[in-house]
Amino acid sequence: MRLYHHEDDLLWKKLNNLFYVTAGLLAVTGIFLDQVIASEGDLHRLPQAVCLLGMFLGVFFAITIHFGINYLHNRKDAVLAVESRLSLHGAMPLLGSGMNGDLNHPIRRAPTFRVMRMVPVLISIGWFGVLLTYF
Secondary structure, eight states, X not given: OHHHHHHHHHHHHHHHHHHHHHHHHHHXXXXXXXXXXXXXXXXXXXXXXXXXXXXXXHHHHHXXXXXXXXXXXXXXXXXXXXXXXXXXXXXXXSSSOOTTSOTTSOOOOOTHHHHHHHHHHHHHHHHHHHHHHHO
């Protein structure tokens, strides 16, 4: 049970770190774009590199969050299997009880996991849009 809670915390920390990194890269991109607009030289490579880095990091975080969620679901399924066996002997399930008090109905998958999976993908798409718009 503690492992499940720990993995859930790790997933939220990954998403939080993605937001911090994205905000920093956006600030750097804005600074570079100001320099590109102000100068007439060929400074387009730096903002392009930052956009590509942002796209790569979005894909990287999407992959790590995807596999983290899969691992979390596998651990949850394992706990549910153990609980179902123990409930045959009179044990009270912790994870397998539903929100309505029905002890035979397992808790469904949280919709926030879908959001967690889509945020890094949308960030990568946004970086691609910035890359196409300004370059």
